[in-house]
Amino acid sequence: MNPSTSSPPQLNHFSVRFRHGAADYAGKIRLFSANARLYLGYTVLNGMAFGMFRLLFNFYALSLGFNEANLGQLLTVTNLVALLTALPAGLIGDRIGRKRTLILASLLTTTAVFGTVLWRESMSFYLFSAVLGMGQSLAGVTLGPFIMENSGEEERTYLFSFSFGIQMIAGFVGNWLGGHLPGWWGTAVNADPSSATAYGLTMAVVGGIAALSLIPLVFMRQPKQSGQEKQKQLSPLEYARKKPRLLVKLILPIFITSLGAGLLMPFMNVYYRHTYAASDGTIGTLFALGSLAMAIGLLSAPPLAERYGKMKIVVVSQALSIPFLALMGFAPWFWLSAAAYLVRLMLMNMSNPVYQAFVMEQVDEDARATVASLVSMSWNFGWAFSPTISGWLQVNVGFGPVFIGTMLSYVVAIFLYWRFFGRAETKELHT
Numbered sequence: 001m002n003p004s005t006s007s008p009p010q011l012n013h014f015s016v017r018f019r020h021g022a023a024d025y026a027g028k029i030r031l032f033s034a035n036a037r038l039y040l041g042y043t044v045l046n047g048m049a050f051g052m053f054r055l056l057f058n059f060y061a062l063s064l065g066f067n068e069a070n071l072g073q074l075l076t077v078t079n080l081v082a083l084l085t086a087l088p089a090g091l092i093g094d095r096i097g098r099k100r101t102l103i104l105a106s107l108l109t110t111t112a113v114f115g116t117v118l119w120r121e122s123m124s125f126y127l128f129s130a131v132l133g134m135g136q137s138l139a140g141v142t143l144g145p146f147i148m149e150n151s152g153e154e155e156r157t158y159l160f161s162f163s164f165g166i167q168m169i170a171g172f173v174g175n176w177l178g179g180h181l182p183g184w185w186g187t188a189v190n191a192d193p194s195s196a197t198a199y200g201l202t203m204a205v206v207g208g209i210a211a212l213s214l215i216p217l218v219f220m221r222q223p224k225q226s227g228q229e230k231q232k233q234l235s236p237l238e239y240a241r242k243k244p245r246l247l248v249k250l251i252l253p254i255f256i257t258s259l260g261a262g263l264l265m266p267f268m269n270v271y272y273r274h275t276y277a278a279s280d281g282t283i284g285t286l287f288a289l290g291s292l293a294m295a296i297g298l299l300s301a302p303p304l305a306e307r308y309g310k311m312k313i314v315v316v317s318q319a320l321s322i323p324f325l326a327l328m329g330f331a332p333w334f335w336l337s338a339a340a341y342l343v344r345l346m347l348m349n350m351s352n353p354v355y356q357a358f359v360m361e362q363v364d365e366d367a368r369a370t371v372a373s374l375v376s377m378s379w380n381f382g383w384a385f386s387p388t389i390s391g392w393l394q395v396n397v398g399f400g401p402v403f404i405g406t407m408l409s410y411v412v413a414i415f416l417y418w419r420f421f422g423r424a425e426t427k428e429l430h431t
Contacts, residue, residue, distance in 0.1 A: 028302070031155040038217070040163060047167035048171065048209055051173070051288075052205070053178075054287070055178040055269055055284055056182070062270075079380045079387070081137070086140070086373045089134075089140075089376075090372060092104075106213050117200050143356070144360045145372055147163070156357055160353035160356055176284060177205075246362065246363075250362060251375060257379075258379045263393075264402050275399065293343070301317075310357065310358045315414060315418045317351045318414045324341075329402075358421075
């Protein structure tokens, strides 16, 4: 054999490991149940619609005369309603089943999007922001229990991560379309691409895609629950009295993270428009690439969690994201901030499904819906109040304090993850 044509042993070893890893990953995906596959179909359509909505709603509202402070108030309404309805949403999910809960959530979301297209008055926007919050709450508290009920232990973490990952891939398409549709509509109806007309027509497309997400949900099979099974679900107060320390440990880091996320994440499109004068198409492309970067992180998380431990992945990935968050907010050039944005998204968000799976594994079956509701409440608390503070800061001071506040909250949350769970998991892995 000619040495110059042979592959180095290290490359051959990596190739073999990669093939084995890919085959193992594919094997886990083949274990997904029929309900899980239908849920993934719903996730694709919902992710595409949400990607477009997340990109364009702020611009649509600004085109109608709202300012950044008003945007913060609208986001507060959405997330405050999601916060207040989280516990009732969990009870509804237990009572009517996961399938009907997801259908109801999709109907409310579709209604909210079309409502902002048909009724453009200020009060209507606040009303439909509340309706959107109800839909998000129902969907959010249903995800964890649904996956636990429709997966086995072997593929569960993969299903959590795959559902998040495929949603991000769909968001990639949605963000790209959202960045270009206003321009296409503007040309078609002879209107300015940044006008309320162009944005409104694009939001109608968002509503149509959200409506299509109902189709796979209709074909799901809903297992029957006996009356005894329905009665055994724990109330939040009962569970809090039963395991108060565990509940605080599971929820407190999420709560603190939400305070920082709510300050910044809903306004990233506004930040890039105001700070770097980026166009809708440029921001849409960046958001699309961001969704793709998140998908890469989410899909790579399960094998890493299996090898190194769930909480180690949560702590390390989030800690590595902090320098990129700082660079994102204070870079002198758009391309540098954009590159940091992509890396931060991949690192920070790859831990989300891993931690959700971890939380569901820590609690008994009869407490999962309750804990999912409380986790949803803790996440929505920060998103309910932080956007209003952020909107005021943007109008009066700028984005600097917003980035600093977000970084501080993330650092505290990462320390708590490590303090509560990371150290114990590291000891287990070495015993």
